[in-house]
Amino acid sequence: MEPEPKTYKFKICLVGEEAVGKTSLIHRFVSGAFDESYIRTLGAVVSKKTVSLGTMSGRPVQVDMMILDIMGKRTFLQLFKEAYFHGAKGILAVFDVARKSSLHDLTKWIDGVRDSVGPIPVYTLGNKIDLVERRETTEQEASDVLRSYECPILYTSAKTGVNVEQAFQSLAKAIVETTKLE
Secondary structure (H helix, E strand, O other): OOOOOEEEEEEEEEEOOOOOOHHHHHHHHHHOOOOOOOOOOOOEEEEEEEEEEEEEOOEEEEEEEEEEEEOOOHHHHHHHHHHHHOOEEEEEEEEEOOOHHHHHOHHHHHHHHHHHHOOOOEEEEEEOOOOHHHOOOOHHHHHHHHHHHOOOEEEOOOOOOOOHHHHHHHHHHHHHHHHHHO
């Protein structure tokens, strides 16, 4: 008989500048689809999805994720960070590989979140890798900019789905492992 799964409930936040693809990444992860139309996020939008992480310590593990998509304006970050980040257990920090400025601005987002909630797991996503001809950032540059944060960097495409599931799953697994250590 299969043991009862251990279920965790976590709040995670996606942060980054406007138009880096946060909403599209969430939509791809939750529904498996991509929508070409751009809809600016106002405030924060919450989505939910349960993921199975397989067996850990001999027991099946699943995570109920409450995913906050946060508007990409840093003025919003300063005004509402306490309310939106409170209770977050992990962050997906997103930049657009076709917009170098979005990579350099990402450090302000990570700092803002960590100022509010402490040293929670952060995964960085270099999104829009399908835009090969428009790429402005290299993996080395991303590694250099983000080195001090010691956060894994995954390259994703909300349009094609490359590494999207892996990004959310990896963050969930990191949160579970961090939670077990507490």
